[in-house]
Amino acid sequence: MSNAAARTGIPIVLAYSGGLDTSFLVPWLIEHERRPVITVTVDTGGIDGEAARALAERARALGAVAHHQVEARADYFEQVLRFLIMGNVRRGQLYPLCVGAERVMQAQTIARLARKLGSDTVAHGCTAAGNDQVRFEVALRTLAPDLKVLAPVRDEAFKRQDELEYLQQRALPVPPTGASYSVNRGLWGVTIGGRETLTSAGSIPDDAWLLTRDAFTRPRPAERHVLGFRAGRPVALDGRAGSPVGIIEALEALAAPFG
CATH class of the missing domain: 3.40.50.620 (HUPs)
Structure with a gap:
C-alpha cells in the first residue's frame, strides 16, 4: 500500500x-x-x-x-x-x-x-x-x-x-x-469444493449440493426435452424460441432434479 x-x-x-x-x-x-x-x-x-x-x-x-x-x-x-x-x-x-x-x-x-x-x-x-x-x-x-x-x-x-x-x-x-x-x-454449472473432495474416500453430503439436492435419493421418471440450434447457437427449447441465456437457465431448472 x-x-x-x-x-x-x-x-x-x-x-x-x-x-x-x-x-x-x-x-x-x-x-x-x-x-x-x-x-x-x-x-x-x-x-x-x-x-x-x-x-x-x-x-x-x-x-x-x-x-x-x-x-x-x-x-x-x-x-x-x-x-x-x-x-x-x-x-x-x-x-x-x-x-x-x-x-x-x-x-x-x-x-x-x-x-x-x-x-x-x-x-x-x-x-x-x-x-x-x-x-x-x-x-x-x-x-x-x-x-x-x-x-x-x-x-x-x-x-x-x-x-x-x-x-x-x-x-x-x-x-x-x-x-x-x-x-x-x-x-x-456449479463447482463445490470441501473436505470430502480432497480425497476419493468419501462423498459430499446430499444437503451440500446446490442444484441437485435429493436427486439421487428421490429419483424421478425420465423426461424428454428438445433443444433447437441454429449455426451452433441454442435458439429454442421444446419448440419455444428464446435467448441463449434464457434457454440455458430454463434447461438447468429442468435438469437439476435429475442430478
Whole structure:
C-alpha cells in the first residue's frame, strides 16, 4: 500500500463472490490496507434477485462503502460460452469448463469498473490451490497493467477456519456455507469444493449440493426435452424460441432434479 493511497482514501475494488474468502477480505483489507473497499460482483449466471440483494446487504454489513453488481451473462455467452458449445469443449472429454471459463470475463469487467471508480488497486480471493489465481491475474495484468493486484488469501495462506473465526470474533456476517464448502455457481454449472473432495474416500453430503439436492435419493421418471440450434447457437427449447441465456437457465431448472 502506498502512503498516498491511504491518505487520499482511494478505494480497493474487490472481486466479490459472497463466499467465505471474499467476505473475509472486506474487513481484512479495510483493517490492514487502511483504505475503503468497494465490492463488485460480476453476474455470469446463477444470481437471482434474492441472491443479489443478499450479496449487497452482506457486503455493506462487512464494511464495504459501496457494492456493484454488473450484469454480464449475455456478454459471457457471446464472448466465451458459445464457443464452448460449438466445439463441445470439455476438459479430458468429460469435465465442462464451467466456472474457470468465467474468470477472464469477470477480470476484464472488474478492471474496467476499477478505472471508472478511480481506483488503482483490485483484489481477489483466489487461493494457491487452484488455477483461478492464474486466470484472474494474467487477465488483470494483461488488460490493466497499471492496476495493483492484491491476493491476500493466497499470499498470506489463510485457512478457511481462520477466516471464519476472524468474522465471528468481530460479529460480522458469515456466508451460509460457512467454512465447510467453497461453492461457485455460474451460467454453465456449479463447482463445490470441501473436505470430502480432497480425497476419493468419501462423498459430499446430499444437503451440500446446490442444484441437485435429493436427486439421487428421490429419483424421478425420465423426461424428454428438445433443444433447437441454429449455426451452433441454442435458439429454442421444446419448440419455444428464446435467448441463449434464457434457454440455458430454463434447461438447468429442468435438469437439476435429475442430478
